[in-house]
Ligand SMILES: Nc1ncnc2c1ncn2[C@@H]1O[C@H](COP(=O)(O)OP(=O)(O)OP(=O)(O)O)[C@@H](O)[C@H]1O
């Protein structure tokens with residue numbers, strides 16, 4: 303039986319259900335496999351060996367992780383490496399998206415989550431959203447952060463220019479029985 307609970311958090315309505323986060327990550331990875339190949343990027347997925355039960359909005363969590371992977375693809379040159387790994391402790395589920403790309407200067411790291419904010423001058427961007435420095439609207443991270451926050455979690459970034467970036471999503475593990 304598949305049960306969905308509707309829950310409005312802030313201005314976002316979440317359709318929460320119990321799902322396997324590990325299976326979702328595998329699904330997202332297979333959807334991006336052609337792009338990884340085209341960009342000659344090495345992509346690694348590291349998860350627990352058993353299912354990772356999570357209660358949340360599967361569709362929105364998929365969009366959130368997709369935005370972070372899309373950025374990793376755009377901001378690493380051909381031949382770079384992307385690692386997605388998922389771990390947990392008793393309170394949180396963590397999803398790390400780590401890239402070997404251009405990195406983000408310290409003073410920009412707080413601003414990239416703002417609507418329409420882009421570090422690079424978009425006039426120089428390529429027109430394809432999966433090319434190196436591909437174009438965008440500067441909205442992906444704003445949405446990704448809003449989705450994490452609607453699940454009572456958040457996103458943190460650690461980055462070094464010319465070395466790469468790590469985006470960490472943390473989502474509290476909430477048992478379905480505790481929901482309203
Ligand atoms: N992994 C990353 N490496 C380097 N810079 C990044 C990375 N992710 C985001 N950024 C910087 O943060 C900015 C904002 O990211 P965001 O995803 O919100 O917008 P976008 O990718 O430019 O456009 P959109 O996501 O709307 O297609 C980017 O324009 C880029 O300058």
Ligand SMILES: [Mg+2]
Pocket residue numbers: 369372373438441442443
């Ligand atoms: Mg983006």
